[in-house]
Amino acid sequence: MRNSILHGLLGLVLLSSGASAAEISDGTVKIGVLSDMSGIFSDLSGEGAVTAARMAVDDFVAAHEPDFKVELVTADHQNKTDVAASRAREWYDTQGVDMITDVINSAVALAVSEVTRDKNRVLMVTGSGSTAINNEQCSPNTVFYAWDTYSLANSLGRTLTDQGYKTWYFVTVDYALGKAIEYDATKAVEGAGGKVLGSLHHPMGASDFASFMLQAQSSGAQVIGIANAGADLHNAIRVANEFGINQQQKIVGLSASMTDVHALGLATTQGMLLVEGFYWDQDEPSRAWSARFQEKTGNKPNMLNAATYSAITQYLTSVQTLGSDNAEAVLADLHGREINDMFARNGRVRADGQMIHDVYLYQVKTPAQSSGPWDYYRRLETIPAERAYQPLSESRCSLVTGGGA
Amino acid sequence: MDLFGVPITALMAQLMIGLVNGCFYAVLSLGLAVIFGMLHVINFTHGAMFMLGALLSWAGLHYFNINYWVMLVMAPLIVGAFGILLERLFLRRVYHLDYLYGLLLTLGLTLIIEGAVRSAYGVSGRPYGPPPIAGVTNLGFLMLPNYRLWVIVASLLVCGATWFMIERTRLGAYLRAATENASLVEAFGVNVPMMVSLTFGFGVALAAFAGVLAAPVMQVSALTGQTLIVIVFAVVVIGGMGSILGTVVTGIGLGLVEALTKVYYPEASSMVMFLVMVLVLMVRPNGLFGGGE
Structure with missing residues (x-):
């Protein structure tokens, strides 16, 4: 009993000092897939996103045997921004979720981006493509991963x-x-x-x-x-x-x-x-991964499914390298390296949060x-x-233009 | 020659398209009007039945290689039988209650049907090959695909036959009498519960017929019925709840109004029929062809 109180106090001290202590909060990395499971976007994402996420977690654990646990939670946002925002808040506040992904539907993505910034966690948008996500409403906590209009x-x-x-x-x-x-x-x-x-x-x-x-x-x-x-x-x-x-x-x-x-x-x-940005038949790694995806779902993966797998894998890689799930540290790591995997070629996360790739x-x-x-x-x-995405010189993101945060 | 900045020929082309859509609205709304007029049930499953008709038409072709013309007859029969089953199992139990219970029941059934189809086939719909009638007809102002002409012919035939059956035959007379006073008609030896079941089956079969008509030209998916049911309700309300003639005239009329809106202010084209509905209800609360009740 005394021990757990001490632990709790220690945790509070660490949190409040914002220390990027090399530690995984409660020994578990928790990832939330927030998607449209039954509405108009459920064919694009939905079950496909959940399957891709589960594959990413299983593959990572099998390949790296990390000394932390990785858990996955999923929810249907029903294409409602209020449902999405309150679910995200609940996940961050009471369930210890460290990173949310998918968030298909741009309005949902923007709402969850706000919550994520408030709670200082990580959002990796793999479903939505509105350019507001990395322009007018850009956030240091959001990685805009898969595609944009x-x-x-x-x-x-x-x-x-x-x-x-x-x-x-x-x-x-x-x-x-x-x-x-x-x-x-x-x-x-x-x-x-x-x-x-x-x-x-x-x-x-x-x-x-x-x-x-x-x-x-x-x-x-x-x-x-x-x-x-x-x-x-x-x-x-x-x-x-x-x-x-x-x-x-x-x-x-x-x-x-x-x-x-x-x-x-x-x-x-x-x-x-x-x-x-992705086609299942683009090269050997994508073909191999897509074959496994098809075994589980009966369908070939689309770009969003592949991006969700890739985003979770890259996130977990950063966490393991750092030995920490501290949001700022993980984001800094993601911003600092090139991303090449079954999904992305020549990937790089820019200052506005956009992950640019061929x-x-x-x-x-x-x-x-x-x-x-x-x-x-x-x-x-x-x-x-470099040619495909909006050049940073045209960016309307305050993190780039230096305007008020 | 121009009319408010739009060439007359272009306008005629758009009105022709509007006529096709209007005929389609008419046949889709007809079943709803029959069911409401005869059974006083607000049948929310109508959109789902339309979707099932289209899905069966696709499935027949895809799995069993049954062509469009056979499915045009078979799909309404299958969906009609399914409707009779629903009527016998569920709907029959709420006839003596307020309209609202029937509406809630059919809404629930709709969610179940649509959910099941979504779960099996997703929400994007399935590819349906080219329309069964190929070629185009040059109308002078428009190259109209022949299939769309067939939609006009088929819709008008079905609407006419339905009106004739209900308003001009002995069976229709029994049906209308049973609506007024069921026990009296039963006393003459008519099997009223059976007639009610068949009427419901016929109403949803009309929805399925519209679904088969739409399948070759419209991407029908699990959720399509949700958008259409709103339009169909507007048609039935404007026409005068339950009036067969009113529904047909209104369906075609709204198709034309919508077509003009699409030319002059396309942003409002989904909304215009509700504007018409509001205006009509302000002047004639029972709809254009509705009697006072």
């Missing part, structure tokens, strides 16, 4: 304009995501000497896209950039196919991913260009080119990390 929209806009597709029209979903994508793509297109002929903003979850896509068609633009996600993206692409719009104009899903290609099928998506321009194969299920992409180009 800038790298996708910018790379596609620039590459296609360079190839001679000079005129663009945007079909944009009428909320923050769509407008951010349109803004970034417009800058890239204009920067490369192209011209945007117009855009229309449709409500989220629109029932039919024929009307919107016909308006885009009559603009006469060479490229129709679709700046939306999920069901909206699927319906827009299907209509473009049905009305034969894709035969005269190039249809580009500016935030499309392999999950979308899988849902729509190759017959509908063939020839489409997209940018991703991304790739892919073209979706035709059904004839595909050798079977999940054989979807042909790589056209590797876009080096």
